[in-house]
Amino acid sequence: MGQIELIATSTFGLEAVVKRELLNLGYTDLVVENGKVTFKGTERDIPIANLWLRSADRVLLKMGEFKATTFEELFEKTNALPWDEWITEDGEFIVEGKSVDSKLFSISDSQAIVKKAVVEKLKTKYKTEWFKETGAKFTIEVSILKDIATLTIDTSGAGLHKRGYRVESVEAPLKETLAAALIQLSYWNKDRLLLDPFCGSGTIPIEAAMIGKNIAPGLNRNFASEGWPRVEKEYWNDVRREAWDLMLKDYKLNIIGSDIDKRAIRAAKENAESIGLEEDIKFITKDFRDIEFKDEYGVIICNPPYGERIGEKGEVYRLYKDMGKAFKNLDTYSIYVLTSNEDFESLYGKRADRKRKLYNGRIKVDYYQYYGPRPPKK
Numbered sequence: 001m002g003q004i005e006l007i008a009t010s011t012f013g014l015e016a017v018v019k020r021e022l023l024n025l026g027y028t029d030l031v032v033e034n035g036k037v038t039f040k041g042t043e044r045d046i047p048i049a050n051l052w053l054r055s056a057d058r059v060l061l062k063m064g065e066f067k068a069t070t071f072e073e074l075f076e077k078t079n080a081l082p083w084d085e086w087i088t089e090d091g092e093f094i095v096e097g098k099s100v101d102s103k104l105f106s107i108s109d110s111q112a113i114v115k116k117a118v119v120e121k122l123k124t125k126y127k128t129e130w131f132k133e134t135g136a137k138f139t140i141e142v143s144i145l146k147d148i149a150t151l152t153i154d155t156s157g158a159g160l161h162k163r164g165y166r167v168e169s170v171e172a173p174l175k176e177t178l179a180a181a182l183i184q185l186s187y188w189n190k191d192r193l194l195l196d197p198f199c200g201s202g203t204i205p206i207e208a209a210m211i212g213k214n215i216a217p218g219l220n221r222n223f224a225s226e227g228w229p230r231v232e233k234e235y236w237n238d239v240r241r242e243a244w245d246l247m248l249k250d251y252k253l254n255i256i257g258s259d260i261d262k263r264a265i266r267a268a269k270e271n272a273e274s275i276g277l278e279e280d281i282k283f284i285t286k287d288f289r290d291i292e293f294k295d296e297y298g299v300i301i302c303n304p305p306y307g308e309r310i311g312e313k314g315e316v317y318r319l320y321k322d323m324g325k326a327f328k329n330l331d332t333y334s335i336y337v338l339t340s341n342e343d344f345e346s347l348y349g350k351r352a353d354r355k356r357k358l359y360n361g362r363i364k365v366d367y368y369q370y371y372g373p374r375p376p377k378k
């Protein structure tokens with residue numbers, strides 16, 4: 001096994017959450033930059049990071065980083081990297097690219113140069129001129145930022161938000177990675193009530209239940225690097241077996257998702273059922289105005305409608321005002337609201353204790369955080 005460098009990529013604003021997740025997994029030597037956290041490990045850490053990271057988008061294997069201002073430089077330095085230690089003779093490999101503020105601004109040319117440099121490397125190793133590309137998948141990325149090229153191979157395949165539980169969806173579902181981050185940015189823990197009164201397809205309650213029961217988010221899916229010889233089958237089996245053992249199977253949670261739309265509740269139930277969490281989350285069809293709050297020290301985390309479409313603004317304004325009224329007397333609750341609506345605080349009638357800028361897909365949003373008191377120690 002060798003020392004390798006891995007990059008957990010993240011959506012803008014979630015780097016600190018990904019960093020905290022990596023620290024909790026035991027990684028210490030972390031470099032946090034815009035949209036990514038770099039950490040060190042061995043081949044065994046590829047399954048660990050892919051199975052356990054909740055808020056990262058992907059895990060990339062960092063092959064090298066260097067300055068490149070000409071195509072010759074890009075070719076030579078790419079060719080010098082140890083591609084042949086990873087990519088198999090029958091490996092299928094494609095090259096993706098991006099370039100920001102750099103002399104090498106043509107992405108398609110940079111991709112072609114990198115592909116050629118990798119092919120030349122593999123020709124020398126496998127003593128062949130022709131590659132079938134019918135085997136495991138290796139997605140290479142050349143990312144050039146201010147003339148510094150970073151070359152990676154994607155170990156994840158489908159983005160890590162694809163947990164494998166979403167069988168049904170409704171309009172504007174939250175990305176699973178973002179929902180997991182919202183929960184981790186809150187004061188919720190598995191002994192407190194979690195309520196999402198606008199739960200839609202159930203992403204926030206389901207992610208909370210997975211966190212509460214310590215279910216590895218990647219346990220129900222496969223990853224591109226499972227076909228790579230250097231990441232041995234045994235590593236994947238060990239990490240999966242350990243994840244099963246670490247699951248808090250009988251832990252009793254208090255998680256409620258409600259929504260006015262009964263189709264959404266049907267979808268949420270199906271999603272929860274597909275991952276065996278139907279007993280752990282109560283889903284109810286209800287207008288949030290009719291919710292009776294029985295518990296104390298609950299945590300509300302929600303993603304209400306934003307009113308982005310023409311004609312919806314008035315309705316959403318009314319909804320935010322009514323949220324202010326409905327949640328007004330919840331003195332012991334902590335309340336978290338994600339919305340793109342910049343008037344939220346004035347409509348809701350209260351200034352947030354903290355506001356965090358995030359992105360929901362391409363939409364710029366704020367995460368309004370209202371902190372309640374800590375629950376008394378049991």
Ligand SMILES: C[S@@+](CC[C@H](N)C(=O)[O-])C[C@H]1O[C@@H](n2cnc3c(N)ncnc32)[C@H](O)[C@@H]1O
Binds near residue numbers: 170172173259306
């Ligand atoms: C942005 S979506 C939430 C998406 C959800 N987070 C998910 O991941 O699928 C907003 C939800 O609010 C619901 N909604 C709108 N008005 C409501 C009301 N008065 N009471 C409860 N839910 C409402 C909609 O039916 C919709 O499902």
